[in-house]
Amino acid sequence: MNCKDLFARVKEMQPLVHHLTNNVTINDCANVTLAIGGSPVMATSIEEVADMAQLAQALVINFGTIDDAMYEAMIVAGQAANQKGIPVVFDPVGVGATPFRTNRAKDYLGKVKISVVRGNASEVFALIGGEVQTRGVDAGDVAISKKELAVKAAQQLNTITVISGEVDYVSNGTEVVGIENGDIWLTRITGTGCTTASLIAAFAGSTDDWFAASVAGMSTMSLAGERAKKRLSENDGIGTYRLKLMDEISLMNGDIWEEGVRLI
Amino acid sequence: MNCKDLFARVKEMQPLVHHLTNNVTINDCANVTLAIGGSPVMATSIEEVADMAQLAQALVINFGTIDDAMYEAMIVAGQAANQKGIPVVFDPVGVGATPFRTNRAKDYLGKVKISVVRGNASEVFALIGGEVQTRGVDAGDVAISKKELAVKAAQQLNTITVISGEVDYVSNGTEVVGIENGDIWLTRITGTGCTTASLIAAFAGSTDDWFAASVAGMSTMSLAGERAKKRLSENDGIGTYRLKLMDEISLMNGDIWEEGVRLI
């Protein structure tokens, strides 16, 4: 697994990352994709998503604000991505909160081959059939360690699984990597989960090693969040934090990453 | 009415605030909800909005970019909120500008019990049947003082009414509170009205005193807007202002509020 080289690689390849995502953080997803070196496209009409996915190097599917029209387009886009062999990164936002989301997520797993699932523990737990107490789209508690959950979900779903948390875990079902970086303020702004999926997809669109891409994407967000916090002054609040986070993502490179990342 | 304690209370309770809102400021609404201590969720599919509203502690309905599908979902969500007894904060964006908006708003008032209406004077005036000259979604002139309008609308609509302006007014039909804080630059960025509704909803989701919550929410925005302006340097424009506003909202607490607020 060579994460370090991916930072230069994504800037060189500028992979087109096709997103079918939510209306809340769609702008952040586009800007983060650009910040790391990728090229975002957000087409969602069912009439063009297959064509667009065929042009892309990676696809992000995010359930944040799905409705039926969006869901149908996600199936078409996902199947086109599968046909082309590009990675599909799935962010099961809010799965477990309502039957609608949980059912659509399970249905989706049966129709599209997912490469990487990225969620918080309760979402991933719900995805593999666990009973969760969620509160909307934010993380609830689950009766299993996050590390165990990452491995189990990766095995059961036959994907790479990325679980965000105080320590993040990335597993392909056999290996598991923990990421100790991060900052609690990452949970105080919306969209840091969604944009982590964009980072993973941008890296995965630049390499065949989607496990390395997942570790690189998740750790870029956690390390950038940690570095951004250190750059705050006394009277800075979450507006400034959000700006510094975007700065740090755009400034990240292999050297900064290697020096700052704490993998276990 | 104890507004001061609500700042600690919302952070402790982290109320889930379900929004059915517009695509323009949806990200700001989510971030402001987080900044004050609440937890935002933006689900809009008619198939899940009732379930999500049942999980929530408050509901925001914002007419900014409604279409028929959104409107139908708003009815379902609003009725679920009514059934659960959680507060419904209604932001009648642009009502008075087109017959479509005005008719839908009046129809909505007949189908869902609203707890708090928050708008500018022309929107609220249109809502109670006044003739207004609006310009899109921004404030037009009305032939009644804002204070009078707040009281009259509260009585006629049987809700708490919040009217944003140079002085903001909050009334429950008997009492009326004016808020002298604010800054003209709050009108130079989009979404400060929408996010005020999010603040009110977050507070209202943390207390039974929705009048106090409305005063706390409206005055938080006006005071934060005033404080943000004071933190600008000479060459700062509205980009920096917007960031400082978000900072000030996230830094607001009972002490800062008590020291800075000017109620009349």
Added chain:
Amino acid sequence: MNCKDLFARVKEMQPLVHHLTNNVTINDCANVTLAIGGSPVMATSIEEVADMAQLAQALVINFGTIDDAMYEAMIVAGQAANQKGIPVVFDPVGVGATPFRTNRAKDYLGKVKISVVRGNASEVFALIGGEVQTRGVDAGDVAISKKELAVKAAQQLNTITVISGEVDYVSNGTEVVGIENGDIWLTRITGTGCTTASLIAAFAGSTDDWFAASVAGMSTMSLAGERAKKRLSENDGIGTYRLKLMDEISLMNGDIWEEGVRLI
């Protein structure tokens, strides 16, 4: 052509700029419209877009995330704008990337009289029937100089044409103006094309000279982008750049523009 006076004029007239635009940059479009002195409205329901366009002084049509419902509303809004005689600024985002976009764009040109087309070279080239290799919504290469393309497209489409690039070109089919300002970082954040269309529309809603409005709008973005870059410190990334860009747009006036712009 008097661009300089337009900065005061737009602030005085506060033209209502109706947008039917994409979900990615809709917030930026609203804030940029406000920053330059206009008043944005983003209504998209087919039931009200004609009424709203009738209230407006300019209309922006942006293809970023179109679907069939949005497309139908764009036709209704565009025809209402034509009837009232207000300028229609068309941003053919991603045209050339998928047959869906290209066909809809050509269909749209037959149904609505466009005043100004603003795009990158590959989009405009596709619009006039050229064969392009696009990568999603970002610029691809075309086998014609941008200056030539601006003139040719203006003649063929019978509109003013604005082509963004290292040097921007604005043509009405007989005259052509080049704008040498700009910065490569304008391509590292999403939405600087979309918001340029908002600037052009705000100016065009304040004058009958839509050619001057197009030069003023395009050059405001390029000059603001250049000035924003100069204000960055060593560790600033694209988050800070985006904020400074918004600052510079909001601070722009006739004097700053005249001193900084480099037209050829």
